[in-house]
Amino acid sequence: MSAGGGEDARSALRERVPPETPVTAPPRRPGNAWYLSGIAGAALLIVALTYLLPPFRTYQLATVGAYLCVTAGLTVLTGLNGQLSLGHGALMATGAYTVALLQQATAGRGPWTLPVSVAAAIVVTTAVGAVVGLAAARLRGPYLAGLTLAVAVVVPATTSTFDGTFNSDQGLSVVLDPPPGTIAVERWQAWLAWTGALVTMLALAVLVRGSFGLRMRAVRDDETAARLAGVSVARTQVLAFVVSAACAGLGGALFAVLAQSVSPGAFPLSLSLFLVMAIVIGGLGSLAGAVWGAVLLVALPALAHTVTEDIEVQRLEGNLPLALFGITLIAVMLAAPGGIASLRPLRHLRRAERERRAMRKT
Amino acid sequence: MDRFVFLTFDGLSRGAVYAAFALALVLIWRSTRIVNFAQGAMAVATAYAGYSVSAATGSYWLGFATAILGGLVLGAVTERVVMRFVDHASPLNGVVVALGLVLVIQGVLGMIYGNEFRPAGAPFGRDAFTVGGVALLSRFDLFVFAAVATVVGLLALLFRRTATGLRMRASAFAPDVSRLLGVNVGGMLTLGWALAAAVGSLAGMLVIPTELGLHPNAMDVVFVSSFTAAVVGGLDSAIGAVLGGLIVGLLLSYVSGYLGATVAPIAVLLLLVTVLLGRPGGLFSRAAARTA
Numbered sequence: 324m325s326a327g328g329g330e331d332a333r334s335a336l337r338e339r340v341p342p343e344t345p346v347t348a349p350p351r352r353p354g355n356a357w358y359l360s361g362i363a364g365a366a367l368l369i370v371a372l373t374y375l376l377p378p379f380r381t382y383q384l385a386t387v388g389a390y391l392c393v394t395a396g397l398t399v400l401t402g403l404n405g406q407l408s409l410g411h412g413a414l415m416a417t418g419a420y421t422v423a424l425l426q427q428a429t430a431g432r433g434p435w436t437l438p439v440s441v442a443a444a445i446v447v448t449t450a451v452g453a454v455v456g457l458a459a460a461r462l463r464g465p466y467l468a469g470l471t472l473a474v475a476v477v478v479p480a481t482t483s484t485f486d487g488t489f490n491s492d493q494g495l496s497v498v499l500d501p502p503p504g505t506i507a508v509e510r511w512q513a514w515l516a517w518t519g520a521l522v523t524m525l526a527l528a529v530l531v532r533g534s535f536g537l538r539m540r541a542v543r544d545d546e547t548a549a550r551l552a553g554v555s556v557a558r559t560q561v562l563a564f565v566v567s568a569a570c571a572g573l574g575g576a577l578f579a580v581l582a583q584s585v586s587p588g589a590f591p592l593s594l595s596l597f598l599v600m601a602i603v604i605g606g607l608g609s610l611a612g613a614v615w616g617a618v619l620l621v622a623l624p625a626l627a628h629t630v631t632e633d634i635e636v637q638r639l640e641g642n643l644p645l646a647l648f649g650i651t652l653i654a655v656m657l658a659a660p661g662g663i664a665s666l667r668p669l670r671h672l673r674r675a676e677r678e679r680r681a682m683r684k685t
Numbered sequence: 686m687d688r689f690v691f692l693t694f695d696g697l698s699r700g701a702v703y704a705a706f707a708l709a710l711v712l713i714w715r716s717t718r719i720v721n722f723a724q725g726a727m728a729v730a731t732a733y734a735g736y737s738v739s740a741a742t743g744s745y746w747l748g749f750a751t752a753i754l755g756g757l758v759l760g761a762v763t764e765r766v767v768m769r770f771v772d773h774a775s776p777l778n779g780v781v782v783a784l785g786l787v788l789v790i791q792g793v794l795g796m797i798y799g800n801e802f803r804p805a806g807a808p809f810g811r812d813a814f815t816v817g818g819v820a821l822l823s824r825f826d827l828f829v830f831a832a833v834a835t836v837v838g839l840l841a842l843l844f845r846r847t848a849t850g851l852r853m854r855a856s857a858f859a860p861d862v863s864r865l866l867g868v869n870v871g872g873m874l875t876l877g878w879a880l881a882a883a884v885g886s887l888a889g890m891l892v893i894p895t896e897l898g899l900h901p902n903a904m905d906v907v908f909v910s911s912f913t914a915a916v917v918g919g920l921d922s923a924i925g926a927v928l929g930g931l932i933v934g935l936l937l938s939y940v941s942g943y944l945g946a947t948v949a950p951i952a953v954l955l956l957l958v959t960v961l962l963g964r965p966g967g968l969f970s971r972a973a974a975r976t977a
Contacts, residue, residue: 401777405775405777407777407780407781409784458958458961458962461961461962461965462961462965463776464776464777464780465714465719465720465722465776465779465780466916466961466965468720468722468777468780469720469909469912469913469916469957470957470958470961472722472908472909472912473909473912473913473950473953473954473957474954476905476906476909476950476954477950477951477954480947480948480949480950480951481951483947484945484947484948484951591902592902592905593788593791593902596784596787596788599781599784600784600785600788603781638795638796638797638798638799638800639796641795641800642791642792642793642794642795642796642800643792643796644792645788645789645791645792645795646788646789646792646793646796647792648785648788648792649785649786649787649788649789649790649791649792650785650789651785652781652782652784652785652788653767653782653785653786653789656771656772656778656781656782656785657767657770657771657782
């Protein structure tokens with residue numbers, strides 16, 4: 324570059340950035356009113372569905388809600404903060420066992436017992452998540468995955484070691500009061516599960532849009548840069564793990580309420596792998612992806628069940644979805660790491676249009 | 686005291702298997718910075734193949750050879766077809782793809798063989814010899830030691846004394862420079878995966894008869910123990926993997942012997958957490974930062 328190059332470049336830059344361009348104009352974001360109306364709409368839709376669908380479908384709808392709590396929390400952790408956890412099945416088990424134990428102690432004393440049990444499940448799981456999260460914040464990539472994998476594998480061992488409390492492989496039954504009035508059980512379950520799911524989604528959406536979400540993404544993209552910008556990397560990572568654990572605890576608690584029993588068999592290692600798979604296929608980095616993931620977790624096994632019912636090959640059941648999940652996961656990771664949520668052809672068109680308009684203005 | 690001696694020998698025998706499996710993890714980690722989370726599932730797949738051949742031919746050794754060869758092929762195919770195309774921008778991608786492989790392999794095995802435990806025979810008796818009233822080792826334990834020692838020796842020979850071993854080390858250490866010097870880096874990667882999977886298959890054949898038997902999930906806990914062994918030794922060190930394997934084997938043996946078998950996985954978790962938080966580079970690492 325010649326001696327006058329710096330001057331040239333500076334004047335070129337001045338020309339390219341017209342002074343009237345509003346440099347600091349923030350991208351417009353939906354406000355809290357928008358979220359609330361979205362949640363209200365979703366709630367209305369769920370209530371309507373519980374009256375339209377047959378009982379079994381309503382139960383499946385409830386299961387989607389319970390899964391959504393977990394996948395949304397895991398999306399925040401993995402998609403936005405870049406921490407991969409294979410131990411969320413174990414965190415769900417923590418929430419589920421807490422509910423089972425508390426319900427055994429308090430059921431029948433009044434309508435307040437279930438909310439208290441669920442709240443306690445969230446608190447206990449959050450505490451466990453904080454312990455794992457403190458370790459996790461010091462680990463990266465495969466090290467973190469290995470540690471959380473060990474956590475997932477330890478669940479059955481814990482229930483057998485303390486079998487006086489957890490009753491080994493048989494597990495515990497969850498004592499529940501009958502639903503109030505004449506509401507059908509499945510409808511009641513769907514309402515409970517989706518109350519949890521919608522509250523989770525609202526809380527996470529607000530959190531993710533705020534400065535905490537910004538810090539999480541900064542840490543994910545470049546830890547050094549984030550640290551230079553004054554972000555406490557470790558605190559952000561621990562906090563992300565804690566938030567995600569709380570969601571997993573709520574999801575596990577709702578699972579216990581839906582199944583009315585808990586046992587280590589309900590939280591195998593493959594559950595943790597399924598959760599990771601669901602959020603990856605659904606699309607990392609957006610809460611919409613978590614919805615897709617939760618739907619997949621219920622729909623794919625159900626679909627495989629319908630297929631195998633006709634063929635009458637017992638071995639296919641349960642194993643076919645496993646293989647399908649795996650193949651889809653590999654294909655998505657190799658071909659479209661953005662997942663389903665990124666497969667919106669309109670999004671590209673809209674962006675192109677916006678850019679063209681911006682070009683014309685300048 | 687008798688019990689302590691027996692548990693020590695038993696622990697060393699188990700530890701030898703974890704050492705072999707950890708060695709397989711280290712082989713891949715060193716060249717690609719991927720921890721192969723599908724290693725356990727791959728070993729189970731080849732063990733099923735081996736026992737199918739044994740059942741069809743009546744010869745244990747034919748099945749054994751099938752499992753090892755199957756490991757070579759499966760490892761090479763996995764690298765060529767899947768792992769080569771993983772985007773390494775994020776270290777998560779390799780893990781997630783490997784988890785996808787786990788699901789595929791377990792699903793396919795379940796579809797073919799069913800999800801119940803199947804007996805897996807051993808070529809030698811598992812009754813321990815007694816010396817002066819103290820139970821020491823079984824013939825199967827001796828077989829385990831011999832097999833693992835042979836593999837470790839062969840790998841050491843390969844890496845230290847052969848041109849191929851030199852090329853493999855060069856590819857792992859500086860892929861771009863090696864490529865400029867005419868080394869077929871891609872081929873070395875495939876070879877590394879093939880060798881690792883074969884060693885993993887051997888470990889599977891050695892450990893499955895001592896556990897509950899063949900099952901699509903048979904290696905899940907073994908994988909966690911071996912991962913712990915590799916981390917204890919430092920994922921970069923082959924000698925560390927062997928020592929880590931023996932340490933984990935002894936720990937598991939003492940814990941299950943004195944406290945009960947159900948406590949063993951919890952002990953492994955505690956060991957893993959302690960090592961990762963205390964010396965994340967492994968017990969045998971020098972003061973060097975871990976970056977991945």
